[in-house]
Amino acid sequence: MAFAADGDGPTNTMLDMGLNALWILIAGILVLFMQGGFILLETGSTRMKNAGHVAGKTIFTVGLVSLVYWAVGYGFTFGGDAGDGLNKVLGLGNFFFNPAIVGSDGDSYPTTIFFIFQLAFAAVSLSIAWGGFAERAKLSAYLIFTLIFGSVIYPVIAHWIWGGGWLAEDGAQDYAGSTVVHLTGAMAAFAATILLKPRIGKFNKDGSANEILGHNQVFTSLAVLILWVGWFGFNAGSAVSVGDGFFGYVAFTTQLGAAGGAVAALLISWLVKGKADIGVTLNGALAGLVAITASCAFVDPWAAVVIGLVAGVLVFLCQMFFEKIRVDDPIAAMSVHGAAGVWGTLANGFFATKALVEQVGVGQAGLFYGGGGHQLWVQFLSVVVCGGFAFAASFVVLWIVKKVIGLRVTEEQEIIGLDLSEHGNYGYPEALKKTNVTSM
Numbered sequence: 370m371a372f373a374a375d376g377d378g379p380t381n382t383m384l385d386m387g388l389n390a391l392w393i394l395i396a397g398i399l400v401l402f403m404q405g406g407f408i409l410l411e412t413g414s415t416r417m418k419n420a421g422h423v424a425g426k427t428i429f430t431v432g433l434v435s436l437v438y439w440a441v442g443y444g445f446t447f448g449g450d451a452g453d454g455l456n457k458v459l460g461l462g463n464f465f466f467n468p469a470i471v472g473s474d475g476d477s478y479p480t481t482i483f484f485i486f487q488l489a490f491a492a493v494s495l496s497i498a499w500g501g502f503a504e505r506a507k508l509s510a511y512l513i514f515t516l517i518f519g520s521v522i523y524p525v526i527a528h529w530i531w532g533g534g535w536l537a538e539d540g541a542q543d544y545a546g547s548t549v550v551h552l553t554g555a556m557a558a559f560a561a562t563i564l565l566k567p568r569i570g571k572f573n574k575d576g577s578a579n580e581i582l583g584h585n586q587v588f589t590s591l592a593v594l595i596l597w598v599g600w601f602g603f604n605a606g607s608a609v610s611v612g613d614g615f616f617g618y619v620a621f622t623t624q625l626g627a628a629g630g631a632v633a634a635l636l637i638s639w640l641v642k643g644k645a646d647i648g649v650t651l652n653g654a655l656a657g658l659v660a661i662t663a664s665c666a667f668v669d670p671w672a673a674v675v676i677g678l679v680a681g682v683l684v685f686l687c688q689m690f691f692e693k694i695r696v697d698d699p700i701a702a703m704s705v706h707g708a709a710g711v712w713g714t715l716a717n718g719f720f721a722t723k724a725l726v727e728q729v730g731v732g733q734a735g736l737f738y739g740g741g742g743h744q745l746w747v748q749f750l751s752v753v754v755c756g757g758f759a760f761a762a763s764f765v766v767l768w769i770v771k772k773v774i775g776l777r778v779t780e781e782q783e784i785i786g787l788d789l790s791e792h793g794n795y796g797y798p799e800a801l802k803k804t805n806v807t808s809m
Contacts, residue, residue, distance in 0.1 A: 382475055388611045389478040393486050396606020399599045400489035404431055406595035407496040411503060412796075413588025414648075414700045416581070418786025419504050421796025426511050427499070431492050433512065434519035438491050440465050443484060445524035446532045457535040460528045477610060486606060487527075490550050493603075494523050497554025498763070500702030501561030504568050505783055508791045510776045514766060518557060522762045526553050526755045540732035541751040542721060542744065544619070545607040547663030547713035548755050555707030556759035558698070564767050565777050567697035569784065578692045581699070586647060593651045597627055600658045604665045615666075615728065622665045622673040623658065629677020630657020630684070630709075637685045652688070653681035655705045660713030664720060666729050672720035679716075680709045707756075714752050718745025 379387075404427060412423045434442075441464050448462030455461065472479035495518055502511065527549050529536040543549055572578055583589060604623045608616035634653020638646035657677035664676060687704035698704070721735035721744060732747065734740030770776055777783075782790035795801040 380474055383472075385611070386472050386474075386476050386478055389609065390472065390482045392611050392616070393478055393482045393606060393609055396602035397482070397486035397489050399602025400486070400493060400606065401431075403489075403493055403596050403599035403603070404428075404496060406592045406599060407493075407499075408592075409588045409595065410592035411499065411700055413585040413590075413592060414583035415504050416786070417584040417797055417800065418788055419796075420584070420788065421794065422508075422787035422791055423503070424796065425792065426508060427496065430495060430499070430511055430515045433515045434492050434495050435488055437516055437519040438488050438524075439484075441520045442491060442524040443487065445521065446487065446527045456533060457538065458529075459525060459534075460532050483609070486609070490546060490603075491519055491523050491527075494546075494550045494554040495519060497551060497702055497706045498557035498561065500555075500698060500700040500706075501558030502565065503699040504787065505565055505777050506561070507774075507776060507778055508787075509774060510767070510770055513770050513774075514557075514763075517766045518763070522557070522759060522766075523549075523553055525762075526759060529755065530751065536747075536751050536754070537731075539747050539750070540744070541747050542667055542717040542726075542729075542732040543663045543714060543751065544666040544729070545604045545662045547659060547710045548751055551659045551662065551706040552710035552714070552752065552756050553759040555703050555705075555710060556756050557763040558702040559696075559707065560760050560763040560767055561776075562696050562698055562703075564764070564771055567695065568699070569780060571697045572695050576695060578695075583648075583699075589648070589651055593654050596655060597658065600627070600662075604662055608666070619665045622668060622670060623661055625670055625673040626661025626665065626677035626680070627654050627657045629674045630654050630660065630681040631677075633657075633678040633681025634685055635681075637682050641685070649685050649688070652684050652701050652705050656680040656684035656709035659706055659709040660716065663710075663713040664717045667717050667721040667725045667735075669720070669722055669725075672716075676713060676716045676720070680712055683708050683712055711752050711756070715745065715748050718742075718748040 408424050408427050412420045443466050444462055444464040445460050448460035449456040466484060468480040495515060528534045530541050530543050530549050568581065570579055571581055600623055601620050605616040605620040608619060631650055631654035635645050635650040638649040657680045660676050660680035661673055684704045687708040688701050691698055691703055717735060719735045719737050722738050723734040726732055726734050733744045735744050736742055767776060778790060788795045
């Protein structure tokens, strides 16, 4: 009151900026904490002999992608003049990002906060890609691919949709990244699985598959819960404002989509297999979250449930499909993040409502809400172009790495496990000691 009386207090716009900054930073921290979920998810879904490697390389690559995204990735995503023709394809500017120390009166939020938020998204997309590398890739391959993915591959796609690029001009609707984050990471994983080939013992000569079980289903369950909670930062944080509380609606539809995915996956696995598969249920929850990520701000509650239900069934069918064509995907990255990412992006073309489109200010209403087929075409185009670019660019980079230094560890190293062969120690040292004592 004293400040207000003197006229020296913060303005309303400064107070709004402060509230926005607080929410965006909290959301960014939630998204960054999702890396804990990815560590537990990949560790629990793979074998004990690789646990320490999974945890360590995740921390290392998050650190490395932070540096390359700061140096060039952020500039390729958000740099440049919006009026420049080149800006439709690539951002150019803000390299080695050096932001203002504080925000200015009239800003919606400080650019420092926005950078942290966007960096966390880039790190998530990269962690999705690691699903295709699991249990058989050299640590050097992780290093090189992180440099290229974080500096070029992800930023280019993010610029096209979020940075004012040509798909943004077309009205592509991807609120929090079903395509930008999840499909991009999944297509990179797909390229890796093709070039690395399946793990030893995954497939028999007749083409039949052997189940290589993860070593800790409690880890994977806890991972899904951590990711689920982090997703509220992912989706609701993408409102990048407190404003009228619209971020609450986004959180609401996010929860419905996740719930639909978990329930549908359990029921379909129960129906087909005769037993309710816990792993499929967990992947169903994640698939529902991935699918609702693009549409959480554009659809009615009932549609959010439908999007999640379809994603839960889709992830189950896609896991069987990829195994049938002999693609070894240890954490189901292509099914959870790829197939569900495609479905979630396309879903806007059907379910986006006119009122919510006007609220967000991107694109047009979907087919079921009087918008015709235009938005569905734009969504389809964004999936094809972004997915195709992510796959092609990742394949070329990894193919060069394979030819120059090699992608995969030796057969002996893979059998021993990456903990020992790549790092010289074991993620569960007590278990190693017991093995040595027994063998003696």
